Amino acid sequence: MLDAVVIKMLRLLLPLATSVMTPSQPTAPPTPSTTTYIPSPFVPGKITRKTQRRRLKTDIYVPSASPQDLALPVVINLHGSGFCFPEHGSDARFCALLSKSLPAIVLDVDYSHAPEHPWPAAVEDIDSAIMFVKHFAEQGRKQRKRHGTIGATGQKEWLWDANRIAITGFSSGGNLALIAGTRADHHGGVQAVAGFYPSTNLAEDAYAKPQLKPLKDAAGGTLPPWLRRMLYECYVPLSVVKDRAQPLISPLYAKPSSFPSSVTILTAEQDSLCREGTQMVERLQQSGEYHGSVLLWEAKGQGHNWDKMTKPGSKPAKMRDEAYQLVVKRIRDAFAAVGIGWEDHHEEEVEDEDDDANEADGDNDNDGRTNGSMPAQAPRSEGVARLSGGGRRRTGAEPDGDTDVARSSLGQATGRNLSRSSLTASSPRPRHSTSRGSLANANASPRLN
Numbered sequence: 001m002l003d004a005v006v007i008k009m010l011r012l013l014l015p016l017a018t019s020v021m022t023p024s025q026p027t028a029p030p031t032p033s034t035t036t037y038i039p040s041p042f043v044p045g046k047i048t049r050k051t052q053r054r055r056l057k058t059d060i061y062v063p064s065a066s067p068q069d070l071a072l073p074v075v076i077n078l079h080g081s082g083f084c085f086p087e088h089g090s091d092a093r094f095c096a097l098l099s100k101s102l103p104a105i106v107l108d109v110d111y112s113h114a115p116e117h118p119w120p121a122a123v124e125d126i127d128s129a130i131m132f133v134k135h136f137a138e139q140g141r142k143q144r145k146r147h148g149t150i151g152a153t154g155q156k157e158w159l160w161d162a163n164r165i166a167i168t169g170f171s172s173g174g175n176l177a178l179i180a181g182t183r184a185d186h187h188g189g190v191q192a193v194a195g196f197y198p199s200t201n202l203a204e205d206a207y208a209k210p211q212l213k214p215l216k217d218a219a220g221g222t223l224p225p226w227l228r229r230m231l232y233e234c235y236v237p238l239s240v241v242k243d244r245a246q247p248l249i250s251p252l253y254a255k256p257s258s259f260p261s262s263v264t265i266l267t268a269e270q271d272s273l274c275r276e277g278t279q280m281v282e283r284l285q286q287s288g289e290y291h292g293s294v295l296l297w298e299a300k301g302q303g304h305n306w307d308k309m310t311k312p313g314s315k316p317a318k319m320r321d322e323a324y325q326l327v328v329k330r331i332r333d334a335f336a337a338v339g340i341g342w343e344d345h346h347e348e349e350v351e352d353e354d355d356d357a358n359e360a361d362g363d364n365d366n367d368g369r370t371n372g373s374m375p376a377q378a379p380r381s382e383g384v385a386r387l388s389g390g391g392r393r394r395t396g397a398e399p400d401g402d403t404d405v406a407r408s409s410l411g412q413a414t415g416r417n418l419s420r421s422s423l424t425a426s427s428p429r430p431r432h433s434t435s436r437g438s439l440a441n442a443n444a445s446p447r448l449n
Contacts, residue, residue, distance in 0.1 A: 003230045004115035007084050026312055029089070030096035032059035032108070040112070042128035042135070054117070056125055057088060057110040061095045063103035071140075073104045073164035073335050074133050076126070076180075078173030080196075080305060082223070083122065083235035084114050090308060091170060094324055098168070101328045102335075105160055107133070111176065115234040119241065123248055126180045130165065134189070137162035164338055166192040166262075166331045171273070171305065172235075174198025178251035178280070182258040192262035192334035194327045197304055200252040201276040202232055203245035212270040213303065219316035220268055220303025228272075252280050256290035262334035263294040266323050268302040293334075297326055 037055040063072070075098050079087050088110035099106040111125040137160040144159060167190060169177030174195030181193030206228035214220045236244055247254035263284060267277035281296040299306055299319055307324075310317040 003233050006230060007115060007234055011085060029092040030061070032092070032095075033062040034060050036060060038109070038128055038132045040125045040128035042131040054112055054121070054125065056112075056129065058129070059089065059092070059095070059108040061099035061106040061108070063099050063105075065100075065103065071137075071159040071161040073102065073161050073166070074137075075099075075102070075104050075106045075166045075168060075331065076129050076133065076177075077106060077108045078111060078126065078167070078169035078176050079108070080169075080171030080173050081111075081113055082228075082231040083119075083172045084231050086110070086113060094168075094307075097324055098328060098331070101325075102332055104166075104331075111173075114231075118234065119236045120248060122176055122235075123179055126167075126176050127183075130180065130190070133160060133165060134162045136160055163189045164191055164335045165189045166194070166334065168194045168196075168327065168331075169198065170196040172199055175200065175202075175251065178259075178263075179248055179254070181260050181263065182247055182251060182254040190260045191338060192264070192331050193260055194264040194266070194330060195277070196266045196307065196323070197268050197271050197273050198251075198265065198277055198280070199273055200250060200280045201245075202236060202250045203243070203253070204276065205229070206232065209272045210275055212272055212274070214268075214270045214306070215301035217315070218270065218301040218303065218306065219309040219311075219314070220271065220306030221309065222303055223272065225272075252276060252283060256284050256287040259284065259290060259292065259294075260334075261292040261337060262330055263290075263292065264297070264327060264330045265295070266297045266299070266327070268299045268304060268306050270301060271304040271306075273304065274298070293330075295330065297323060299323065 036058050038058050040054045040056050075095075077091055077095050077098070079089070079091050081087050088108070091108060095106045095108045098104060107129065109125070109129045111129075112121040114121075140159040167177040167180050169175070175198050177193050177195050178198055178200065181190060183190075206225040209225065209228070211222075211225065213222050232244075236249055238244075241249070244250055245253045247258075263281075265277045265281050267274040278296060278298075281294055284290040284294045299316075302316060302319070306316060307320040310320050
């Protein structure tokens with residue numbers, strides 16, 4: 001009870017703290033193309049925990065340069081919050097970059113926060129967001145089938161590709177993104193997950209985590225253990241949940257085989273969560289059960305939430321750009337590995353719709369349709385990789401004697417290397433399943449009462 005009161009008081013101070021800790025930027029944050037509200041639970045009767053129906057504010061970023069009748073992939077982003085603080089919108093620059101660079105539809109989802117909505121409300125909310133994407137994708141397909149083109153209604157509407165979904169997240173949002181990734185088979189269509197300084201082990205006491213501070217001239221901060229313990233207790237009260245070492249709470253304990261084809265973990269060297277992020281990658285690498293592509297990237301010298309606290313033109317700012325571009329590339333590669341190129345995918349959809357139309361009324365309405373101009377990328381075969389911000393890159397697909405090293409002026413590699421013995425190249429596993437179910441039926445997931 002006292003923890004909840006303290007958290008609510010800290011929320012009042014959050015705007016002031018953010019303004020003091022965040023350097024001013026030369027440009028204002030990008031504005032979303034539109035904003036909607038996703039009901040959660042999205043499908044009544046499919047959630048095992050009875051909660052009041054919630055409405056999730058969702059900012060949607062739409063690329064401006066893509067053809068209107070091209071089915072675009074979708075990225076769901078989850079902000080950092082400590083599971084308790086309302087920080088939705090803090091990833092606007094990242095979301096806009098993803099939308100423009102991939103290109104893709106990006107949904108920045110404001111999930112529920114504790115103590116008002118403790119676990120598993122936030123996990124359910126991400127389920128609802130994924131179900132919403134699939135529902136909207138199906139509605140778009142039906143609309144183009146009726147009108148011949150997605151823009152026929154006079155509005156700027158888009159087709160969403162429910163077979164190419166990625167989930168990104170920061171801190172607690174990274175935790176939720178990884179959890180959603182472990183349910184890729186359950187949801188279907190989730191090809192990639194990327195977590196920035198994610199909390200992967202809530203079973204570990206806050207005081208047992210490394211107590212670190214950012215180096216001089218670095219960005220980021222430190223979350224004191226007393227506050228972290230309080231946040232965890234509000235989110236997953238031990239009086240209700242005795243064991244936090246569960247896949248839907250701590251993704252470190254999820255089955256490696258349950259993760260999607262591409263997993264990217266981005267840690268900060270001087271962040272208390274760096275160790276468990278590295279452990280997450282090592283678990284996937286060493287299990288022998290994961291056959292996708294996993295990559296660990298570490299921001300040398302930086303603290304927690306460092307990418308939001310960089311000064312324009314500084315080394316941390318350049319490192320942030322490097323990290324963001326890496327995630328763009330990883331997601332792009334994961335989408336390409338599905339095996340359906342931009343043009344091929346579009347043409348396949350048109351043919352399917354023509355067949356459906358012929359069966360229904362003998363009509364073959366394809367007026368106004370144009371082939372996508374974005375070329376398909378060849379699938380990549382990658383193993384585990386270690387990439388240190390401003391340092392060097394090593395992938396399991398490369399022989400020991402011919403390592404691809406990328407260097408910059410940001411510094412050298414950290415010197416802490418993962419085991420090389422089991423670094424093997426493996427092709428990502430595309431996910432096409434569209435099956436759905438309740439949280440209770442998730443792989444290796446406990447029943448939520």
